[in-house]
Amino acid sequence: MNGDLSVEAVEFGAVVRQSIEAAGGVDVLRRCAADPAGRTEAGAVLDRLGLWDLRPLDGPLELEVAAVASRAAGAFAFPYPVVERLVGNGGAVALVAEHGPRVVMHLDLPLEWRGVDLRGRQYRVGPASPDPLGTPLAPFGVEALAEPEDGHEVRLAAVAITLHVWWLLGLLETALADTVRYTQERVQFGRPIARFQATGFRLADMTLAVNGLEELAKYTLWSLAHEEDRAGALVDALGLRVAALDAAETVLRGAHQLHGAMGFTNEVNVSWLSRASQSVRRLPEDRQRSLATLLDLVETAGFAELGRPGTARNLAVRPRVASGQRTVAI
Amino acid sequence: MLDYTEPERVTRLRTELRELIRELIPPGFLGAFTHDPADFELTQRFCRELGRRRMLTLAWPSRYGGADADVWEQAALREEMWAAHEPRGAQYMGLNWVGPAIMRHGTEEQRARHLPPIAAGTVVWCQGFSEPEAGSDLPALRTRATRVDGGWLINGQKVWTSYAGMAQWCFLLARVRAPSQRHDGITVFLVDMAQPGIEVRPIASMLGPHHLNEVYFDDVWVPDSEVLGEVGRGWAIVMEVLRFERIGIARYARCEKLLRAAPAVLGDAWGRLPASLRERWALALVRTRQARLLAYRVLANAENGSPEPLAAALYRIAVTTLDQEVAEVLMEIVGNRGLGTTDKQLEFEREVEDHWRYAQASTVASGTLEMNKHVVARAVLS
Numbered sequence: 279m280n281g282d283l284s285v286e287a288v289e290f291g292a293v294v295r296q297s298i299e300a301a302g303g304v305d306v307l308r309r310c311a312a313d314p315a316g317r318t319e320a321g322a323v324l325d326r327l328g329l330w331d332l333r334p335l336d337g338p339l340e341l342e343v344a345a346v347a348s349r350a351a352g353a354f355a356f357p358y359p360v361v362e363r364l365v366g367n368g369g370a371v372a373l374v375a376e377h378g379p380r381v382v383m384h385l386d387l388p389l390e391w392r393g394v395d396l397r398g399r400q401y402r403v404g405p406a407s408p409d410p411l412g413t414p415l416a417p418f419g420v421e422a423l424a425e426p427e428d429g430h431e432v433r434l435a436a437v438a439i440t441l442h443v444w445w446l447l448g449l450l451e452t453a454l455a456d457t458v459r460y461t462q463e464r465v466q467f468g469r470p471i472a473r474f475q476a477t478g479f480r481l482a483d484m485t486l487a488v489n490g491l492e493e494l495a496k497y498t499l500w501s502l503a504h505e506e507d508r509a510g511a512l513v514d515a516l517g518l519r520v521a522a523l524d525a526a527e528t529v530l531r532g533a534h535q536l537h538g539a540m541g542f543t544n545e546v547n548v549s550w551l552s553r554a555s556q557s558v559r560r561l562p563e564d565r566q567r568s569l570a571t572l573l574d575l576v577e578t579a580g581f582a583e584l585g586r587p588g589t590a591r592n593l594a595v596r597p598r599v600a601s602g603q604r605t606v607a608i
Numbered sequence: 609m610l611d612y613t614e615p616e617r618v619t620r621l622r623t624e625l626r627e628l629i630r631e632l633i634p635p636g637f638l639g640a641f642t643h644d645p646a647d648f649e650l651t652q653r654f655c656r657e658l659g660r661r662r663m664l665t666l667a668w669p670s671r672y673g674g675a676d677a678d679v680w681e682q683a684a685l686r687e688e689m690w691a692a693h694e695p696r697g698a699q700y701m702g703l704n705w706v707g708p709a710i711m712r713h714g715t716e717e718q719r720a721r722h723l724p725p726i727a728a729g730t731v732v733w734c735q736g737f738s739e740p741e742a743g744s745d746l747p748a749l750r751t752r753a754t755r756v757d758g759g760w761l762i763n764g765q766k767v768w769t770s771y772a773g774m775a776q777w778c779f780l781l782a783r784v785r786a787p788s789q790r791h792d793g794i795t796v797f798l799v800d801m802a803q804p805g806i807e808v809r810p811i812a813s814m815l816g817p818h819h820l821n822e823v824y825f826d827d828v829w830v831p832d833s834e835v836l837g838e839v840g841r842g843w844a845i846v847m848e849v850l851r852f853e854r855i856g857i858a859r860y861a862r863c864e865k866l867l868r869a870a871p872a873v874l875g876d877a878w879g880r881l882p883a884s885l886r887e888r889w890a891l892a893l894v895r896t897r898q899a900r901l902l903a904y905r906v907l908a909n910a911e912n913g914s915p916e917p918l919a920a921a922l923y924r925i926a927v928t929t930l931d932q933e934v935a936e937v938l939m940e941i942v943g944n945r946g947l948g949t950t951d952k953q954l955e956f957e958r959e960v961e962d963h964w965r966y967a968q969a970s971t972v973a974s975g976t977l978e979m980n981k982h983v984v985a986r987a988v989l990s
Contacts, residue, residue, distance in 0.1 A: 279680060281901075281908055284609040338609060458988055478985030479978075485988050486922050493901035494894070500610040517894035573883065573890040577871075581893050584900055585614035595871040595878060 279585070281496055284342050291346030295353060297323050303354045304547045307554060310357040311417045314410050317387060321358045324351075330363050335437055338503035345444040345499055352448030355554030357418060359384040361441040365434060366390070373438055373562040374401050374424045383557045385420035386410050393424050396439065396519075396563060396571050398432035398512060401425060415556045432508040436515035440498050443515075443522040446558045447488070447495055450526060453533045453551045454484050460548075461536055477536060484532040487525040494518055501587065509579035510590035516572040517581075523565040526555055618684045625663075625688040632657060633695050636955040638962045640697030641771075641818040648774070651697030655729030658696065664703065665727045672711055672719070673727045679907040687861035693959075698771040702726040702733040704856070705849050706779050710798075713837040713845055722777070722798065736766045736780035736799070736823060737846075743768075744979050746781075747790040747843070751825065753782040753797065759831040760784070762797065762805075765824050772808045772821035775801050779849075780825075784840050791843040796836040803828050814965055851915060855906055856974055859927050859967075860899040863934040866959060867893055870941050873956040881941065888937050896934065899927045921983035928970040928977060935960075935967035 301323045302309065310316040324330075334344035344364045351360040362370040362384065369390030372382040376395050385391060385405045393401030406421040413419070458481060461472035471477050498518040505511040533548045534541045541548045563571065580590035632654050640651040658664040667682040668674025677685070686704075689696055696703070707726045710718055725731040742749040751764025762782055772778070778799040785793040799806075805828040811820040837845050867889060871878045878886075902923040909916045938960040939946040945957035946964065971977040 279613070279615075279904060279908065280609070280611040281905055282610070342609065462989065472989050475982075475985075478989065479981045481988050482925070482981040482984035485984055486925055489919075489922050490898045490902060490926055493905060494898045496610055497612055497897070497901055500612045504613070517890075517897070520891060521894050521898060569887045569891060570883070572894075573887045576890045576893065577886070581868075581890075584897055585612045586619070593868055593871070 281493070283346060283496065284339060286339065287342035287346045290343050291350045294324070294327060294329070294347045294350035297327060298350065298354050298356055304550055307355050307357050307550050308544070311550075314386075314412070314418060317357050317384065317418065320356065321387075324358065324360065329360070330366075330368070332364055333367065334364055334441065335367075335433060338500070341437065341499055341503055344441055345495070348441045348444040349448035349451075352445035353452045355449055355551050357384075357554075359387065359389070361438060361445055362391075363389065364441060365438045366392075371434065371438055372403055372422070373435070373442065374403060374422065375562045375567075378424070380422040380424050381411070381416060381419045381561060382422040383416070383420070383561065384410075384418050385422050386418075393422075394431055394435045394438065396435060396516060396568065397575070398430040398435035398508075400427040400429045400431055402427060415553055415560075419557070419561075432512050433502070436502055436508070436512045439512075439515040439519050440495070440502060442558050443491075443495055443498075443518050446522050446526060446555060447491055449551050449555055450488050450491065450529045453529055453548055454481075454488050456546075456548050456551075457481070457484065457533045457536050460540075464538075464540075471536070480532045480536060484529045487528040491522055491525040494521055497584070501582070505582065505587040505590075507579070507582075507588060507590055509575065510582050510587070513572070513575045513579050513581055513590060516568065516575060520565065520569050520572055523559055523568065526559055527565075530555060615680060618680050621681055621684050622688055625685065628657065628661075629688070629692045629695060633692060636952055636958065637693055637695065638958065639693040639695075641816055643817055648697060651695055651699070652729070654695045655697070655699050659727065659729050664696070664699070664729050665707075667703070668707065668727070669711070672707075672723050679911045683858065683903070683907055687858040690858045691861040691865040693862070693962075696729070698732045698734075698774060699726075699729050701735065701771070702731060706733045706777075709779070709796075709845060709849055710836065712848070713796075715833070717833060718798065718836065731777060732771055732775045733777045733779055734769050734772045734775035734801075734821075734823075736769060736778045738768045739765060740767055744976050746846070747794070749781055749783065749794070751780070751782040753784045753795060753830070755784070756829070759829055760797065760835070762799065762825040762828040762830060765822065767822050768811075769808075769821045769823045770819050772801070772823045773810055773818060777801060778823070779836075781842060781846060793840045794842045794846065795839050796842040796845050797830045798834040798836055799825075799828065799830055800834075803830075805829075815969055816962075816965065819969075850975070851920070855903065855910075855920065855923070858903070859931045859970060860896050860903065862963060863930060864893070864896045864900075866938055866956075866963060867896065867934060869956060870938065874941070885937070885940055889941065892930075892934050892937050895926075895930050899923070899930045902926050917983055918987040921980040921987070924975060924980045925977060925984070928980075931967040931970040935964040939964050 306320050332340050332344050334341040348361050365371045372393045374380050374393040374395050391403050393403035401424040403422055403424045406423050411419045461477050462470050464471050498514050501514045502511050530552045537548050577595040580593035582590040640648045665674040666677040666685055670676050710722050739749050753760040753762050780797045780799045783793045784795050787793050805826040807824040809822040813820045906919050906923050942957045942960050946961055948961050
């Protein structure tokens with residue numbers, strides 16, 4: 279067993295991280311929130327790295343590299359459709375809700391967009407209006423039109439879901455690190471608030487949330503590359519998604535609480551990270567709807583034993599059907 | 609590159625263990641610690657069979673009669689046993705850490721005396737650590753060992769001592785002098801529980817019989833030959849032992865087994881459960897996987913020779929809280945049957961009830977939730 283990412287992936291992730299830091303880090307998000315047109319320039323930072331030549335569906339190494347690139351972008355809540363383009367095979371793939379109203383991040387950018395929902399159903403997508411919402415929680419969200427198509431791309435959906443979680447993982451790691459640092463700097467009652475046990479316990483909960491998510495995220499990458507049962511792979515990805523949304527609640531709730539009022543200000547990165555996290559936490563479906571889909575899929579496709587691809591079916595409660603609204607076509 | 613493939617030898621081991629359990633352990637078995645003495649006898653027979661197959665000491669080095677199993681085979685053994693309500697009974701303590709501690713710190717004579725009966729599964733050990741005033745704060749222990757000709761006299765009281773009533777030996781911590789520092793003077797004694805002056809008083813509890821006892825030591829004589837390691841320097845051994853315990857019970861394995869079994873046991877009734885409850889069930893499966901992965905990270909660190917207290921504490925928090933979370937989900941799945949039943953045919957419901965009661969102690973036993981959070985906070989803030 280090996281729980282370490284490949285050296286190539288780690289090194290590439292460091293390069294992506296350095297490039298985004300050099301471009302301004304979270305300040306890129308601040309600038310683009312004020313002027314969404316800045317996203318094109320932001321994307322150019324990644325163009326130079328050859329990111330869009332990656333084909334994460336083609337093999338485990340490219341999948342690992344794509345995951346760490348997503349994590350590096352998430353660490354700064356980089357305002358560009360990184361995951362969407364990584365899985366886009368030259369275009370961009372949006373995760374879309376099964377039912378409207380639908381919002382897709384960055385759908386206003388001129389890319390070859392197509393859509394897929396959490397079950398893998400394909401959609402034709404396009405913006406319902408030319409401009410992004412510009413709201414505090416979704417400055418780059420675009421109201422979307424989506425027309426279901428006949429086909430399913432279950433593996434594509436699984437990989438897209440998983441890479442979005444890697445993006446969120448990077449964001450949560452930054453939020454945790456920022457919060458640890460802040461609690462050591464902020465003095466109340468004559469000592470850093472980190473020295474209060476209540477603070478330490480909250481940081482422990484946040485640390486567990488991040489570490490638990492990281493281990494599951496790594497496992498899911500491996501599973502996607504080795505699980506031949508596509509429905510089983512989608513179950514793993516959706517399980518990861520729900521776990522990630524719970525981790526985000528723990529980490530960002532803690533980050534806000536421990537930053538106090540300071541954490542709401544535009545001056546502090548946590549404020550921006552918290553808002554930017556909403557794109558993954560609410561889209562294409564929120565936690566409750568994601569969990570309902572997870573249950574449906576676990577009951578039909580099963581849940582594999584750890585490290586033993588192909589064992590998912592042992593747990594299936596309901597028979598699968600070839601097609602339909604509630605189950606995945608295999 | 610990432611690789612979580614279960615090695616073939618581990619899968620083979622699991623298959624053999626599952627077959628053995630099917631063959632020797634009757635349905636409805638809930639472990640050795642019940643009011644029915646037949647359950648304890650069953651675990652003794654099971655241990656003899658494991659011993660015959662050299663699987664009881666799977667984890668031990670071959671020079672002590674073991675099979676040099678790697679950490680993954682050891683994990684599979686722990687998982688399969690715990691998932692089946694630990695049919696080795698109280699043996700796991702002797703096998704998992706008393707034996708290894710004696711291997712590392714014992715004299716040749718101690719190894720020759722103690723290891724063969726542990727390996728054969730014919731002896732039960734208990735752990736004389738906690739005291740009324742020394743729980744999480746273990747170095748505050750007060751049990752005294754006084755020097756006498758040829759040995760020591762032990763006086764004091766231990767509490768929460770599992771299996772003390774059935775144990776032949778005790779791995780006991782006592783002080784040999786007034787401490788200059790908290791850890792100073794703590795010594796490990798291997799105490800024959802048949803010695804005069806030892807009184808075991810069971811503590812009735814919701815966990816079931818045998819789990820909790822008080823043990824009183826009144827001028828209990830222990831020869832010099834039963835001091836483990838150096839006199840006064842037992843704390844280092846304790847720390848090592850506690851590290852073994854940190855990974856200890858594979859609680860996630862029983863959680864997963866019960867969660868997986870639930871839909872088939874309920875049959876048609878499964879679909880009538882509220883969707884919100886079935887969603888919690890699905891999420892619990894994911895959380896079980898997460899806890900297992902955190903355990904495997906600790907094992908990987910151990911395999912690489914770089915144990916990391918942070919990783920172990922994170923795993924402990926995850927697995928102990930998981931145990932309680934899963935216990936709640938399962939109790940709600942079985943409904944009123946979770947309150948207990950006299951119908952022995954309702955094996956799953958009885959398992960769920962037993963699991964719920966035992967899980968209540970998961971965040972207290974072997975290092976509390978708070979102690980583990982403290983370790984994490986200290987590591988993160990250092």
